Amino acid sequence: MPKGRIIVDVDKCKGCGLCLDACPLHLLELANDTVNKKGYQPMRIHTPEKCIGCANCAMMCPDVVITVEKL
Amino acid sequence: MPKGRIIVDVDKCKGCGLCLDACPLHLLELANDTVNKKGYQPMRIHTPEKCIGCANCAMMCPDVVITVEKL
Amino acid sequence: MAKVMMKGNEAMALAAIKGGCKAFFGYPITPQSELPEYLARHMHKHGGVFLQAESEVAAINMVYGASGAGARVLTSSSSPGIALKQEGISYIAGAELPAVIINVMRGGPGLGGIQPSQADYKQVTRGGGNGDYYVLAYAPENLQETVNVIKEAFDLADLYRNPVMIAVDGLIGQMMEPVDLDVEVPKRDLPEKDWATIGTYGKREPVNVNSLFLDPQDLENHSFKLAEKYKLMKKNEQRYEFVNMENAELVIVAYGTMARIVRSALEILKNEGINVGLLRPISIWPFPEKAFKEFPDTVKGILTCELSTGQMLDDVKICNNGKLPINFFGRTGGMVPEPEEIVKAVKDMIGGLK
Amino acid sequence: MAKVMMKGNEAMALAAIKGGCKAFFGYPITPQSELPEYLARHMHKHGGVFLQAESEVAAINMVYGASGAGARVLTSSSSPGIALKQEGISYIAGAELPAVIINVMRGGPGLGGIQPSQADYKQVTRGGGNGDYYVLAYAPENLQETVNVIKEAFDLADLYRNPVMIAVDGLIGQMMEPVDLDVEVPKRDLPEKDWATIGTYGKREPVNVNSLFLDPQDLENHSFKLAEKYKLMKKNEQRYEFVNMENAELVIVAYGTMARIVRSALEILKNEGINVGLLRPISIWPFPEKAFKEFPDTVKGILTCELSTGQMLDDVKICNNGKLPINFFGRTGGMVPEPEEIVKAVKDMIGGLK
Amino acid sequence: MGNVVFKRSNGLSKKEFSYCPGCTHGIIHRLVAEVIEELGVLDKTIGISPVGCSVMNYEFFNCDMQQAAHGRAPAVATGIKRVRPDNIVFSYQGDGDLASIGTAEIVHAAHRSENITVIFVNNAIYGMTGGQMAPTTLIGQKTTTSPYGRDEKHAGKPIKMSEMLATIPGATYIERVSVHDPLHVRKAKKAVKKAFQTQIEGKGFSLVEFISSCPVNWGKTPQDALNWVKDNMIPYYPLGNFRSPEEDDKND
Amino acid sequence: MGNVVFKRSNGLSKKEFSYCPGCTHGIIHRLVAEVIEELGVLDKTIGISPVGCSVMNYEFFNCDMQQAAHGRAPAVATGIKRVRPDNIVFSYQGDGDLASIGTAEIVHAAHRSENITVIFVNNAIYGMTGGQMAPTTLIGQKTTTSPYGRDEKHAGKPIKMSEMLATIPGATYIERVSVHDPLHVRKAKKAVKKAFQTQIEGKGFSLVEFISSCPVNWGKTPQDALNWVKDNMIPYYPLGNFRSPEEDDKND
Amino acid sequence: MINEQIICAGFGGQGVMLMGQLLAYSANDNDLNTLWYPSYGPETRGGTANCSVTISEAKVNSPVISKADTIFIMNGPSLDKFESKVKSGGKILINSSLVERNIERDDIKAYFIPVNEMAVKLGNGKVANMIMIGAYLQITKIFDKETILKILKKSFGEAKAHLIDINDKAIEAGMNYIKEHYE
Amino acid sequence: MINEQIICAGFGGQGVMLMGQLLAYSANDNDLNTLWYPSYGPETRGGTANCSVTISEAKVNSPVISKADTIFIMNGPSLDKFESKVKSGGKILINSSLVERNIERDDIKAYFIPVNEMAVKLGNGKVANMIMIGAYLQITKIFDKETILKILKKSFGEAKAHLIDINDKAIEAGMNYIKEHYE
Numbered sequence A, B: 001m002p003k004g005r006i007i008v009d010v011d012k013c014k015g016c017g018l019c020l021d022a023c024p025l026h027l028l029e030l031a032n033d034t035v036n037k038k039g040y041q042p043m044r045i046h047t048p049e050k051c052i053g054c055a056n057c058a059m060m061c062p063d064v065v066i067t068v069e070k071l
Numbered sequence C, D: 001m002a003k004v005m006m007k008g009n010e011a012m013a014l015a016a017i018k019g020g021c022k023a024f025f026g027y028p029i030t031p032q033s034e035l036p037e038y039l040a041r042h043m044h045k046h047g048g049v050f051l052q053a054e055s056e057v058a059a060i061n062m063v064y065g066a067s068g069a070g071a072r073v074l075t076s077s078s079s080p081g082i083a084l085k086q087e088g089i090s091y092i093a094g095a096e097l098p099a100v101i102i103n104v105m106r107g108g109p110g111l112g113g114i115q116p117s118q119a120d121y122k123q124v125t126r127g128g129g130n131g132d133y134y135v136l137a138y139a140p141e142n143l144q145e146t147v148n149v150i151k152e153a154f155d156l157a158d159l160y161r162n163p164v165m166i167a168v169d170g171l172i173g174q175m176m177e178p179v180d181l182d183v184e185v186p187k188r189d190l191p192e193k194d195w196a197t198i199g200t201y202g203k204r205e206p207v208n209v210n211s212l213f214l215d216p217q218d219l220e221n222h223s224f225k226l227a228e229k230y231k232l233m234k235k236n237e238q239r240y241e242f243v244n245m246e247n248a249e250l251v252i253v254a255y256g257t258m259a260r261i262v263r264s265a266l267e268i269l270k271n272e273g274i275n276v277g278l279l280r281p282i283s284i285w286p287f288p289e290k291a292f293k294e295f296p297d298t299v300k301g302i303l304t305c306e307l308s309t310g311q312m313l314d315d316v317k318i319c320n321n322g323k324l325p326i327n328f329f330g331r332t333g334g335m336v337p338e339p340e341e342i343v344k345a346v347k348d349m350i351g352g353l354k
Numbered sequence E, F: 001m002g003n004v005v006f007k008r009s010n011g012l013s014k015k016e017f018s019y020c021p022g023c024t025h026g027i028i029h030r031l032v033a034e035v036i037e038e039l040g041v042l043d044k045t046i047g048i049s050p051v052g053c054s055v056m057n058y059e060f061f062n063c064d065m066q067q068a069a070h071g072r073a074p075a076v077a078t079g080i081k082r083v084r085p086d087n088i089v090f091s092y093q094g095d096g097d098l099a100s101i102g103t104a105e106i107v108h109a110a111h112r113s114e115n116i117t118v119i120f121v122n123n124a125i126y127g128m129t130g131g132q133m134a135p136t137t138l139i140g141q142k143t144t145t146s147p148y149g150r151d152e153k154h155a156g157k158p159i160k161m162s163e164m165l166a167t168i169p170g171a172t173y174i175e176r177v178s179v180h181d182p183l184h185v186r187k188a189k190k191a192v193k194k195a196f197q198t199q200i201e202g203k204g205f206s207l208v209e210f211i212s213s214c215p216v217n218w219g220k221t222p223q224d225a226l227n228w229v230k231d232n233m234i235p236y237y238p239l240g241n242f243r244s245p246e247e248d249d250k251n252d
Numbered sequence G, H: 001m002i003n004e005q006i007i008c009a010g011f012g013g014q015g016v017m018l019m020g021q022l023l024a025y026s027a028n029d030n031d032l033n034t035l036w037y038p039s040y041g042p043e044t045r046g047g048t049a050n051c052s053v054t055i056s057e058a059k060v061n062s063p064v065i066s067k068a069d070t071i072f073i074m075n076g077p078s079l080d081k082f083e084s085k086v087k088s089g090g091k092i093l094i095n096s097s098l099v100e101r102n103i104e105r106d107d108i109k110a111y112f113i114p115v116n117e118m119a120v121k122l123g124n125g126k127v128a129n130m131i132m133i134g135a136y137l138q139i140t141k142i143f144d145k146e147t148i149l150k151i152l153k154k155s156f157g158e159a160k161a162h163l164i165d166i167n168d169k170a171i172e173a174g175m176n177y178i179k180e181h182y183e
């Protein structure tokens, strides 16, 4: 059971990658197979079940597109 | 015998009196009986023979009208 | 109320308070410093704010902020200080904020001198700042008129959401004459300042005060909207006085202190049987072009008189539009002519016309 | 030398170096920043100084200092930055110092926008600063002309001991077109700068650079002396081009990029059998009033075209002096018209005249 | 459904930021917005947008805003605060805006101890105009107007605004923070909160200097830019508190 | 005939000063002129007059001079020095000029470490314009724009420019002096000499702040004004050195 | 019809500005039109100061006085500067305590009043200007002494109320001097 | 007579400014008149970018292109923005790797070239713009490949000389694509 969940407003993500290094568990990656409406490769979580809801990713997201829940 | 002598460019003196307090021997005064060309009561030395030529008066004269000699 | 004797600069300050001015930001400069000094003594008694800014640039931007927050606000300065305010004035005009600016003009260019002058006419009426904008500009000739127009200026600024400049020469700032501070001036119906940044307090959406339009189409639309406003000002706010126009063979155009001197000259001329009229612009922007259509047929020429090397001359030429010959008489740099000099300029011109 | 392709801003920078510019002081602003950037890379190779100032105000006062010390000096900016320089420009004019100022104009008022505009015409030609002064002002239409006039500007500034402003719109700054940097430009016989503060070195009495004249009579004398100089500039430095004037039924007055668009419009009109001429002011101060006396009799009206809501219009009115009807066409805020819009404005005017 | 532990603050409008990918202006906006909201003053706050990349942040903050001329935000803030002393007023300024053209205005706002809060975003460059040298540009740093790297002989050493402003008696609260990792972001938020609290308590001038990044004009990826902040900016611009109201209280 | 131990320096012109009786601007002029002459650089010195009571000092110094716009003397000095690096360049500025309208220019001249010398005359008032409050006016001091005495709540505490400028890395030499008695006058001259020497040696920005008097606008006799300097100004504006080239040499 | 143009000139500290202002205030009090205009600027610092006053039943137009009806001369340099500015047939009131020479014109009427000495004799050197005013009142009868005193009282306020008496005496002295020497 | 008006439009990083500049440089090299003008301002940050180029035997007047002879479309939003700006009878060259839809007009000639995919195949995703240029050269014959390469060489300098080869190949690929699909 994951302890946390992130919800990403994918189409507003600019694919900057700052959240990637922020995640203590390295759960995040940039999608290398899709672009969003803005033309960026958006962030996605590759192992959602490991998320602890620490919100570090959200702390670093300059475009405030991540919502974090504790489960 | 005085050790020093001051020469005052009387007509350029503005009678501000700053030299008076500067003289360690209190030798200076403002003329209370005459005005100079500018309309000021100019400085004069009342006891020239006591002058030691220390130039303290000249140090303080904002209008640089005092010349000092050591004798 | 009876007339009181007041120094021009102080009367202007008091007039501003009576005009509802609630904030003043300015920086000292001769020959207007008695104006901020008066406000430093009195503003707080009227619930207003007086603040000496670190510079004219800061002052005009404080005006921007306070006006954007809904306050009736004044700044004053003199020629080089006004030059420094130009960017800020352009911003105020661009963001459509009301503000009253008093310019007690002295001689230039550069540091120039501190004696009376009208050599800021172009700086005032043509906008020294960037872009398509104008400020409403008044150039009264005596303290009573100055006081009245300052009181009105706050309404006008609010009405048009535009800077209003009062441009007097140093003489008007420095002299004393009797003045009644309580003469009623026309009041305008003013819209609410729903654009002012005073906090939403949960009652409305946020507003912003702004002159930036990155999309050129937006900026053009904004500029054309401003242009319409300026047209309206031109239509409604031209202000001028005619003196002795009946049967005048010559019209002198002059404003401010120069107009007063001309008045004396007209009397001398009258005594000599020479009939000369005076068109006295009170608003210098909009310039009173309407007046030029009202000249009697007797008029054979125009003499423009200024305390400058000839700046209003452009406006006279534009309004005259080739109809009448135009001469110029000017003193500048702080020199103020005696009426006799104007009498001579008139006679020279009449001689030339014959 | 063959023509090279250069961006307008960079070509202007190189032209300044070729014109003998030895010092640049400026502050970044769009759309002219490539100009200082180019000089940052290259100035030192030519023994010159490049310094980014802390503000436009500081920059223009550095220009004052460096010019007063005898150097050929340049600053550049864009509209709101030019507004901030007005006090300094007035000082430079008042102290009779040479200086070259490039204004790459953008939309206003206030922060406005960053797209091309000619809405600084009044700021440039009427002096946004205080006092009776003018700056020589050129408004070239393409890079070759811009480069040539910049090279000449340093001579002109030295000759008249007066600021020279090059006013181009953002389009000229941003575009690339072929340009020959080595076209010979007229050289002037220049007096020695014996007024420059470079130290006495025991060879002469101290000199000072100054715009202060506390005695109003001195200041008036100084102002009248300046006025004589401006008269001389008016006589000698009017610059303009006529295009297709023979048998023209209408004359368009336009400068800078607008003139180029008008050229395209004239071709379209010609193909339709409509004969329209162009008067293209190259100097905007002095405005080419002489040109108005050279219109052929076929001309029935004037259409003024500007990238503003109508600023040069004043000068056209003054020079026209009531002779011909005048219409105006303008786009502003960064909007640049297509030739077809001008064709339409011409047809509308011709229709109205009939 | 879980507990939302982080969501977009109501202090921000719905509008997307116009910043380049990975530009930390966005993080700073968020912190300011959250603090204003959390302190319950959003509805009486008036913000001031500078000229710089953040020029359009009047569209991003969910409160009344004024756009100020380049460098003049502290004067505009002064104008507002003096006529609306009960409102909360903050300015948001870049290093070109605050440390170069606006030097006089920031010094004198501090000098008068204007009861305002200044958010100072130091990214060692002029972002908006395309990467020119700022007074805060590091020695050796290449910019479009220091193409050979900033040279101390020519342009001086980078200016430390927080240290300088802290000498001014009226500067009540001055702190320098960074947002290069989550830990520092959390610390930075505390400083912003303290700054606004200083204002709310009427104690005078408060300023938080953010060391920020400009990946585009630094020519770095967003993450490399943050590493550069850590490895190069912070050693020159030490983080920490330079003035606090407590200290002043003690002196009283 | 005796030995002349003091006479008017050739660094001064023959022209009489235009200052009010007892105004210490005159003493400061003399010191600057003497130093320039004694260092043998009079013939290559270019001075800059401010806007303030000393606006006309281009007539008093016996060297080339430029009159600068109010507050902009450091920018003018920069322009001169950059194109004439071998000349000696100094500016002479009042507290309104330097500490108010010209704040940005003085901070950035120091920041770039312009190799110039600044003579800063702090008389806690705007002398020329008739006695308005300056940023350096003391708390409680009555001026025409602080008619009830300067109020800290309204106008902040007086600004200490030397202290502030000393935090700027490029400020090589900063010292505050006074001329209220002969002893201090002599000390002040040493500081002026050191400032010019700093420039001559190419070490960068130097500034000497003079605590000066304005008997007329302070409403005091010249001597009382000096007593007020001693009893009120100096306690708030401590004399002494704030930065020196030696210190920097050590740090190198 | 009253139409008086007056210039007051002297050293900075002699109270010439106040002299002009008093006359202007008095004019306003008597419902006359009036305009007072100071010289300003650096020449007032230490150097000479002057102001001009127009008092008129008609509206005051030009603030500039080409030729004055009356000029007060409080010191020597002022005489040099202003003697030529007196209208032909006009008056010049001269402080003979400080002015050594006679006037050069014969088309104007000069009054020499040793106001400094008289003031010292009254016990307050500062009221020299009020003696001059007194002389003027006696010569022109333009205002009565009470008008002037009323204005002085108002401008002095409580704090300086005790000074009214000496000023009253000074005006009186000036009036008497004219009576004795010129009537 | 040559009189080509061209607009290049795409994302910021796609090298559309360079495309325009190359054409303008080539024109100058061939002694033609030319003018290149970029869109500038914040929309170039992250968003779309475009520039216009005029190439003409006659003097270039208006820098503004009302209707272009040729428009390069490097991404979807650019097609939406610029389709209507092609002259009737003009050409539109579309990057079909990123543009999904067909054009809506039938009075212009469209060329669809999958330049991104082709570039990746060539081993360097960045040369997509040069493929586009190659296609244009093949269609218009306005300049030869060598002109373009000469200019590239000059602008690359020593440091980037090794990139000439891949660019050469890219232009070639563009030319071939037109030959194969549109000739």
Ligand SMILES: Cc1ncc(C[n+]2csc(CCOP(=O)(O)OP(=O)(O)O)c2C)c(N)n1
Binding pocket: D027, D028, D029, D030, D056, D080, D081, D084, E051, E052, E053, E054, E070, E093, E094, E095, E096, E097, E098, E121, E123, E125, E126, E127, E128, E129, E134
């Ligand atoms: C008076 C004036 N000068 C210059 C400019 C141009 N300009 C716009 S933003 C800017 C500097 C931006 O740098 P900074 O303040 O550091 O903000 P950043 O973009 O880095 O966040 C400049 C010089 C302007 N708009 N107005």
Ligand SMILES: Cc1ncc(C[n+]2csc(CCOP(=O)(O)OP(=O)(O)O)c2C)c(N)n1
Binding pocket: C027, C028, C029, C030, C056, C080, C081, C084, F051, F052, F053, F054, F070, F093, F094, F095, F096, F097, F098, F121, F123, F125, F126, F127, F128, F129, F134
């Ligand atoms: C742009 C501008 N603003 C204001 C003034 C008016 N002004 C002249 S001197 C001065 C201040 C003088 O004070 P300070 O610098 O302290 O010199 P001081 O006279 O006391 O020696 C001011 C505000 C001016 N000349 N120019």
Ligand code: SF4
Binding pocket: A004, A005, A006, A022, A023, A024, A025, A026, A027, A028, A045, A050, A051, A052, A053, A054, A055, A056, A057, A058, A068
């Ligand atoms: S909430 Fe924490 S664990 Fe979950 S993705 Fe974000 S940073 Fe990683």
Ligand code: SF4
Binding pocket: A008, A012, A013, A014, A015, A016, A017, A018, A019, A020, A042, A043, A060, A061, A062, A063, A064, A065, A066, E022
């Ligand atoms: S930090 Fe935000 S914008 Fe950047 S990649 Fe992650 S989610 Fe996207």
Ligand code: SF4
Binding pocket: B004, B005, B006, B022, B023, B024, B025, B026, B027, B028, B045, B050, B051, B052, B053, B054, B055, B056, B057, B058, B068
């Ligand atoms: S030289 Fe010394 S002793 Fe002589 S008068 Fe001057 S201060 Fe007095």
Ligand code: SF4
Binding pocket: B008, B012, B013, B014, B015, B016, B017, B018, B019, B020, B042, B043, B060, B061, B062, B063, B064, B065, B066, F022
């Ligand atoms: S200090 Fe100088 S000016 Fe003052 S009284 Fe003495 S001699 Fe005269």
Ligand code: SF4
Binding pocket: E018, E019, E020, E022, E023, E024, E025, E053, E123, E127, E128, E213, E214, E215, E216, E217
């Ligand atoms: S240019 Fe730099 S500071 Fe501006 S938005 Fe882009 S990354 Fe941020």
Ligand code: SF4
Binding pocket: F018, F019, F020, F022, F023, F024, F025, F053, F123, F127, F128, F213, F214, F215, F216, F217
């Ligand atoms: S006003 Fe003050 S500072 Fe100016 S000269 Fe007089 S005493 Fe000196």
Ligand SMILES: [Mg+2]
Binding pocket: E094, E095, E096, E121, E122, E123, E124, E125, E126, E127, E134
């Ligand atoms: Mg920055």
Ligand SMILES: [Mg+2]
Binding pocket: F052, F094, F095, F096, F121, F122, F123, F124, F125, F126, F127, F134
């Ligand atoms: Mg001072």
